[in-house]
Amino acid sequence: MMKRIALCFAVFIKLCNCDLTEKPEWLKSCQFKDPDFTKCSTIGVQALFDNLVKGLEGIEGLQSIDPMRIDRVGILQGEGPVSVNASISKVKITGISKVKVIENQVSSKDYSWITIVKLPKMRLEGNYHMMGRILVIPLNGRGKCWFEPSNMDIKFYTKTRLYAKNDHTFYNVTGCRVHFNMEGLKLRMDNLFEGVKVLEDSTNLYLNENWRPVSEALKPIISKNIEEILLGIMSKIFHQIPGDFFISDLPKPNELKQAN
Ligand SMILES: *[C@@H]1O[C@H](CO)[C@@H](O)[C@H](O)[C@H]1NC(C)=O
Numbered sequence: 303m304m305k306r307i308a309l310c311f312a313v314f315i316k317l318c319n320c321d322l323t324e325k326p327e328w329l330k331s332c333q334f335k336d337p338d339f340t341k342c343s344t345i346g347v348q349a350l351f352d353n354l355v356k357g358l359e360g361i362e363g364l365q366s367i368d369p370m371r372i373d374r375v376g377i378l379q380g381e382g383p384v385s386v387n388a389s390i391s392k393v394k395i396t397g398i399s400k401v402k403v404i405e406n407q408v409s410s411k412d413y414s415w416i417t418i419v420k421l422p423k424m425r426l427e428g429n430y431h432m433m434g435r436i437l438v439i440p441l442n443g444r445g446k447c448w449f450e451p452s453n454m455d456i457k458f459y460t461k462t463r464l465y466a467k468n469d470h471t472f473y474n475v476t477g478c479r480v481h482f483n484m485e486g487l488k489l490r491m492d493n494l495f496e497g498v499k500v501l502e503d504s505t506n507l508y509l510n511e512n513w514r515p516v517s518e519a520l521k522p523i524i525s526k527n528i529e530e531i532l533l534g535i536m537s538k539i540f541h542q543i544p545g546d547f548f549i550s551d552l553p554k555p556n557e558l559k560q561a562n
């Protein structure tokens with residue numbers, strides 16, 4: 303019995319510690335009933351993003367997003383133009399702070415979001431380890447690598463479910479799909495053939511000259527990695543900032559299921 307009370311108490315404290323109870327200054331509420339709702343929510347998402355870059359005060363468990371550091375990104379794909387078993391470790395991604403939010407639509411029916419953004423420039427670097435083939439080229443090696451896509455147009459499809467907690471309506475971000483295009487890609491993989499320099503240079507040249515089919519081939523892998531990273535970040539944010547801070551005419555907590 304004591305144990306259970308202690309447990310409830312601990313959970314209660316935790317909720318109280320990590321939810322934002324007051325609306326931050328930068329956060330402007332929108333209303334579905336406003337005819338300019340989409341415009342308002344687009345500005346709202348840009349503000350959220352800009353403040354995420356600075357570091358959201360009072361939100362726990364978030365790391366810097368520019369530079370963003372990831373221990374390891376795994377890549378395993380058996381079929382199609384890319385057949386690789388690879389990983390990139392000690393990943394550092396820079397440039398994300400330059401994201402421009404073009405449009406954010408929120409459905410008043412299922413509370414899903416469609417977010418369109420532009421990312422002018424970003425760079426991913428790390429240590430890769432790779433066995434496989436891209437297009438017709440066999441690639442086996444390990445070493446340093448970097449990738450620089452330019453002018454990315456990215457469209458996020460986010461699924462959410464509303465729930466009630468502490469007299470507020472929260473989003474449970476349950477899924478995220480990403481579609482993107484880019485206008486260019488530069489890349490470099492060092493030590494591609496375990497040190498056969500001539501092959502390494504000519505292969506890097508070939509991959510850069512054929513960046514379009516290379517990026518097309520890598521798309522499913524890149525999308526999946528972005529989706530996982532983004533889902534982690536968004537669920538952390540929206541379990542801590544009430545959804546009704548963003549949209550004040552979301553269904554009221556008493557109309558929703560309670561978080562358990
Ligand atoms: C991929 O590579 C890792 C590390 O070399 C290895 O452990 C794993 O079995 C490989 N997976 C496949 C499906 O080849």
Ligand SMILES: *[C@@H]1O[C@H](CO)[C@@H](O)[C@H](O)[C@H]1NC(C)=O
Pocket residue numbers: 465474475476561562
């Ligand atoms: C959020 O959704 C997930 C997956 O559907 C579920 O397991 C989890 O319990 C939900 N969390 C809350 C707080 O509703």
